[in-house]
Every structure is written in structure tokens, then in C-alpha cells.
Amino acid sequence: MTNKQAPPFPDTTTLLQYLYEDLSRISEVASRDILLHTADRDLSSPSKAPLRGVEAAQAHEDALIAATGGSIVMDVQSISANEHFGSVMGVLRASKTGREDLAIPFCGVWRFEGGWAVEHWENAIDPGQFALWFQEQ
Template identity: 55%
Template sequence: MTTVPRQTTAHPHTGILRTIYADLSKLAEYAADDMVLHRADRSVEDPGLCRGVQAVLAHEQALLRLTGNTLVMDVEHIAANEYFGAVLGILRATHPQDIAMPFCGLWRFEGGCIVEHWENAYRVAELLHLFTPTASRTTTG
């Protein structure tokens, strides 16, 4: 087993993650061109992968549009080292309705660049339902 000396100050990747969560458009400045995103709605049947920084940015922009640009990720905790970063917080939006849901973002770094990201929402099905426009929802009686 390899041991790494414990740092007493925040790792620089902490600052990168804080910047990204404050402004998703900054992701391109820190991501490898071939980064991979594992969407929150992934399943065994559909791994929900976005490959390449442009596909990841398109996914993030789609989320912003679905929420009428009200999506905010309130960061509560960030832990990072040379290899990984974990961000815990609350995902919030006010459109199409009020949303407040815990999330955990896991990030993998290589050579200071983001190469992989896993989105995790506390209740994915509920989150997806909230993002579905009211007119297209089906009701059961």
C-alpha cells in the first residue's frame, strides 16, 4: 500500500472545483478534451456517458435551460487531492418548480486536468421528474 503525506492546506483542486460549481462555463478551462461525464440518470442499460468536453458542456447547458437558468449548486463541502475531488452540496432551482436536493459530485484528475466526473443526485428519479415539463407529464387516475 502506498501512503501519501497528509496535507494541512487545501489542495489546489479544491479551488478548481469551487470555481466550476460557481460557474459551470469554467469547466472547459480545467477539463481534458476527452473527459468523460457519467450522468446522474445512468443505469445498467444506459450508462449515461458524455464523452469529450464539448459534450459535457452541452449537457450542463441543457440542465441550465431546463431550469430556466435558475440552477444553482450550493457547495457545502469539498475534499480533494492529486487524484480525486468530492463535492457535497444542495442542488437548487426554482423552475419548472422549486428543487432542493442533496448531490455529490466525484471528480478524477490527471496531470491537473479533469478527466472524469460522476454526477450523483440523492433521488435521481424525482429530480428527472421535476425537470420534465408539466405539459408532457402523464397522469394516472
């Protein structure tokens, strides 16, 4: 971890609550060197490499938001976190004109160092459905 400043929140549960209210906040809670394993990582062979760095993670989240016209909502059902790991479970909801609304269960898994998010695994119950919905116009 290369962040030199104090962590942004008193604990990782608060950090995750803040982030899942608005995905555009990832650069506020992530280490500069964060690794982000996307939900569609295993849909190709070889698997996609993780995104590296806070700029890539922010661009990824911004693209998800843009693909939904800002309609994406992470409907969080539970958060479990300690100083090292966290998991967030819920339903990702989004809509697009001319498309059936998306409602797909997710589980985000996080690793923390010094109060900062340093690694994140996106997990959707059906990664293929997730990827297809975001790819289709």
C-alpha cells in the same frame, strides 16, 4: 489526458470551487477527453453510457442551465480533493415557472490527471426525482 497546456488552477480544490460557482465553466477545467456519468445514468436498462468529450460535457451542463432558465445553483457544503480525486457535496437548487422549486442533495465525484478533470460522476440523492424535474416543462 490530451491537454497540452498547464492546468488552469494551482490545485483541484480551487478548480472545483471555481466550477461550482458557474457550471458553464466546465470546458475551462476539463480535459478534452473527459467522461461524464450523468445523474440519471442508471434509470434505464441498459444504463446510459457516459458522455465523452468536453463538448458533450459542456452541452450537458448548458442544457441543465437552460432547463432552469439560469436559476440553477450548486449550494456547496463541502469539498474534499487531492491531486487524483475530489468530491463535492451540497444541495442543487433550481426553479421553473409553474413548478415547485427543486432542492436536492448531490455528491459530485471527480477524477483528475495533471490538474485537469478527466472524469465526473453526477450523483443525486434521488436520481428519478432529479430526472423528472428536469424533463417536465
